[in-house]
Amino acid sequence: MRDVSIIGIGQTKVDEHWDRSLRHLAGEAVLAAMADAGVETADALYVGNMLSGLLTGQEHLGALVADFVGLRGIEAIKVEAASGSGAAALRQGYAAVAGGLSDLVVVVGVEKMSDASSSETTAGLVMAADADYESVHGLTFVGINALLMRRYMHEYGVPHEAFAGFTVNAHRNAVNTPYAMFRQPVTADQFKRAKMVADPINLLDSSAIGDGAAAVVLAPTAVAREYGNGRGVRSLASSIATDAMAVHDRPDPLWLSAVEASAFKAYQQAGVGPRDIDLFELHDAFSIMSALSLEASGFAERGKGTWLAQAGEIALEGKIPVCTMGGLKARGHPVGATGVYQVVEVVEQLRGAAGENQLPNARLGMAQNIGGSGASVITHILEAYD
Amino acid sequence: MRDVSIIGIGQTKVDEHWDRSLRHLAGEAVLAAMADAGVETADALYVGNMLSGLLTGQEHLGALVADFVGLRGIEAIKVEAASGSGAAALRQGYAAVAGGLSDLVVVVGVEKMSDASSSETTAGLVMAADADYESVHGLTFVGINALLMRRYMHEYGVPHEAFAGFTVNAHRNAVNTPYAMFRQPVTADQFKRAKMVADPINLLDSSAIGDGAAAVVLAPTAVAREYGNGRGVRSLASSIATDAMAVHDRPDPLWLSAVEASAFKAYQQAGVGPRDIDLFELHDAFSIMSALSLEASGFAERGKGTWLAQAGEIALEGKIPVCTMGGLKARGHPVGATGVYQVVEVVEQLRGAAGENQLPNARLGMAQNIGGSGASVITHILEAYD
Numbered sequence: 001m002r003d004v005s006i007i008g009i010g011q012t013k014v015d016e017h018w019d020r021s022l023r024h025l026a027g028e029a030v031l032a033a034m035a036d037a038g039v040e041t042a043d044a045l046y047v048g049n050m051l052s053g054l055l056t057g058q059e060h061l062g063a064l065v066a067d068f069v070g071l072r073g074i075e076a077i078k079v080e081a082a083s084g085s086g087a088a089a090l091r092q093g094y095a096a097v098a099g100g101l102s103d104l105v106v107v108v109g110v111e112k113m114s115d116a117s118s119s120e121t122t123a124g125l126v127m128a129a130d131a132d133y134e135s136v137h138g139l140t141f142v143g144i145n146a147l148l149m150r151r152y153m154h155e156y157g158v159p160h161e162a163f164a165g166f167t168v169n170a171h172r173n174a175v176n177t178p179y180a181m182f183r184q185p186v187t188a189d190q191f192k193r194a195k196m197v198a199d200p201i202n203l204l205d206s207s208a209i210g211d212g213a214a215a216v217v218l219a220p221t222a223v224a225r226e227y228g229n230g231r232g233v234r235s236l237a238s239s240i241a242t243d244a245m246a247v248h249d250r251p252d253p254l255w256l257s258a259v260e261a262s263a264f265k266a267y268q269q270a271g272v273g274p275r276d277i278d279l280f281e282l283h284d285a286f287s288i289m290s291a292l293s294l295e296a297s298g299f300a301e302r303g304k305g306t307w308l309a310q311a312g313e314i315a316l317e318g319k320i321p322v323c324t325m326g327g328l329k330a331r332g333h334p335v336g337a338t339g340v341y342q343v344v345e346v347v348e349q350l351r352g353a354a355g356e357n358q359l360p361n362a363r364l365g366m367a368q369n370i371g372g373s374g375a376s377v378i379t380h381i382l383e384a385y386d
Numbered sequence: 387m388r389d390v391s392i393i394g395i396g397q398t399k400v401d402e403h404w405d406r407s408l409r410h411l412a413g414e415a416v417l418a419a420m421a422d423a424g425v426e427t428a429d430a431l432y433v434g435n436m437l438s439g440l441l442t443g444q445e446h447l448g449a450l451v452a453d454f455v456g457l458r459g460i461e462a463i464k465v466e467a468a469s470g471s472g473a474a475a476l477r478q479g480y481a482a483v484a485g486g487l488s489d490l491v492v493v494v495g496v497e498k499m500s501d502a503s504s505s506e507t508t509a510g511l512v513m514a515a516d517a518d519y520e521s522v523h524g525l526t527f528v529g530i531n532a533l534l535m536r537r538y539m540h541e542y543g544v545p546h547e548a549f550a551g552f553t554v555n556a557h558r559n560a561v562n563t564p565y566a567m568f569r570q571p572v573t574a575d576q577f578k579r580a581k582m583v584a585d586p587i588n589l590l591d592s593s594a595i596g597d598g599a600a601a602v603v604l605a606p607t608a609v610a611r612e613y614g615n616g617r618g619v620r621s622l623a624s625s626i627a628t629d630a631m632a633v634h635d636r637p638d639p640l641w642l643s644a645v646e647a648s649a650f651k652a653y654q655q656a657g658v659g660p661r662d663i664d665l666f667e668l669h670d671a672f673s674i675m676s677a678l679s680l681e682a683s684g685f686a687e688r689g690k691g692t693w694l695a696q697a698g699e700i701a702l703e704g705k706i707p708v709c710t711m712g713g714l715k716a717r718g719h720p721v722g723a724t725g726v727y728q729v730v731e732v733v734e735q736l737r738g739a740a741g742e743n744q745l746p747n748a749r750l751g752m753a754q755n756i757g758g759s760g761a762s763v764i765t766h767i768l769e770a771y772d
Binding site: 059075080095099135 | 437444512
């Protein structure tokens with residue numbers, strides 16, 4: 001297989017984009033990424049999206065976006081893996097370049113959620129769970145996560161306040177991120193007093209849905225120098241793993257086995273371990289997912305994910321910085337776009353283009369995108385090269 | 387890239403399966419294909435589906451189906467390209483094996499439509515068209531095809547009766563197909579007297595939506611002999627092309643340029659031409675699409691697609707047999723599953739396992755799956771080998 005580099009990145013601000021349609025968001029991100037790469041064409045386009053059918057009455061996004069961005073005619077499909085759709089689309093683009101099927105690929109994650117009512121959005125998000133055995137009983141997606149968080153607090157004796165560190169870190173990092181949805185800092189006290197959503201998950205445990213799109217351009221590393229600008233960034237690993245769809249079917253609901261499998265497949269492909277990773281863009285859809293992801297990815301012991309946050313180790317100056325540009329919590333979580341935002345942010349850090357939030361000497365970055373409450377997990381490890 | 391073979395096939399009857407959920411249909415097809423191949427595991431699963439979100443409140447089918455069929459943990463995603471979703475998923479599975487990312491891949495197309503009301507289904511199908519510029523005006527999916535058919539009849543001076551041959555052929559072939567939805571023959575007179583749906587498209591111009599799933603197992607040809615049974619079938623070509631999303635954006639609405647691009651890319655990959663193809667499973671969602679597909683794929687001159695049907699050349703004993711097991715019209719059209727059914731049928735013919743409808747000496751078969759009214763087109767060419 002061929003070595004693959006990311007030669008261009010682009011993104012929109014995550015926001016309530018009332019004045020723009022899904023195609024405009026995807027188009028802005030794709031054209032920005034192509035301009036960044038210095039290319040005017042591509043062989044194939046992979047679109048990550050979860051909810052356009054239900055929320056905007058539009059499927060068939062591969063052809064739609066290809067047409068809109070001036071790539072009419074090229075190979076184009078949509079890829080869906082719930083909230084993991086963005087990185088799942090990237091995985092397909094990676095496979096096309098690595099496998100020799102395409103030489104120049106665009107991947108875009110896009111979601112347009114503001115146009116729908118909150119009840120439609122709630123119905124949409126729970127499509128990530130098991131319709132026949134979970135949502136049929138009235139369980140919402142935040143409800144599933146609340147059950148996990150309650151169980152975690154009970155099982156490990158961790159108080160709710162222990163999760164504050166994730167939110168404080170994400171908001172602190174978003175202050176300097178121009179495309180983030182919420183650029184104001186949040187204190188542990190504000191976290192404690194936030195309104196309840198689904199006990200014990202409160203508003204500040206929860207990421208913010210929104211509208212947005214992020215895109216990357218991929219090419220074989222052997223020719224990457226002909227394109228793009230800035231430091232080279234190549235993909236050392238790309239992996240997907242799955243788990244039981246319904247949480248009640250998992251032997252241990254507090255262990256995200258697909259996170260473990262996906263992360264360790266990625267470590268193996270890259271020939272590295274958790275200690276080598278300089279930053280970790282994890283899937284903080286809810287604060288409980290941050291703790292569970294750190295544990296199953298090998299960064300924290302079981303039941304001790306919140307310790308890293310409390311000790312400041314997830315901050316920009318910590319041992320394993322997470323959500324360096326704000327994460328899902330504060331950059332925002334346009335569901336099917338999130339996985340590509342995470343990778344764009346890793347590329348920014350590895351290029352040395354992360355502005356005020358730049359990590360010194362970042363060489364290896366990991367991005368992990370989760371579909372549903374852990375049923376699909378996609379991990380990419382990227383490396384900077386000169 | 388590696389040569390890829392289809393080592394197993396499976397499918398359910400296309401029907402109104404009131405007693406079974408989407409996962410049961412997909413499961414039956416996947417397990418049948420794996421049993422046919424003689425395998426008990428797989429590296430990756432690609433699910434083609436268009437409408438499960440809107441019609442059944444379930445997305446995230448990659449993890450769902452992997453879990454249900456006993457493949458919990460493996461790489462799994464859903465692929466969507468409207469009514470081309472099935473073949474688009476196959477294209478991803480092909481890429482994974484050809485590119486060396488996976489050694490044993492399952493692809494399943496599945497759609498469950500009976501549970502929804504006809505208005506929900508109508509709203510679902512038109513998501514294949516442009517929501518902002520076509521369906522927003524109240525245009526339905528059959529309405530778009532009706533505009534194309536009216537234009538065709540006007541432009542080329544072809545009467546409606548000329549399309550009867552497609553329907554008569556499809557129904558004749560479905561009589562012997564155990565998994566077909568409509569196994570009764572239809573006469574040209576019945577075609578003429580059928581109820582109008584969207585002038586000039588009548589009920590017998592239209593394929594039947596339904597519930598169903600079809601699956602294939604893929605492996606490198608180099609090891610295909612270790613698995614499976616029957617004659618070997620390998621993929622000589624796999625291609626996707628796209629076109630303008632909205633019909634009004636196409637310079638010539640009667641020329642399906644993505645059909646042409648996809649078919650001729652496939653011919654080039656396979657090193658063959660239309661004359662070498664022994665059977666063509668085309669996308670007869672409406673009879674007008676059969677004519678347009680034959681023309682743009684190089685089997686008929688422009689405006690003369692119906693001549694082939696009238697001359698009997700699309701019959702089992704004709705020059706270019708189409709819809710050999712009943713096609714979308716009579717086997718049925720479970721939207722996101724159709725592309726995989728088409729390939730399963732080509733494999734049946736190439737293996738010599740097509741029963742009463744077996745073509746003598748079929749060596750090269752082509753399957754072409756269309757998303758929307760031609761915005762995404764996926765073509766596969768398969769070859770039998772001993």
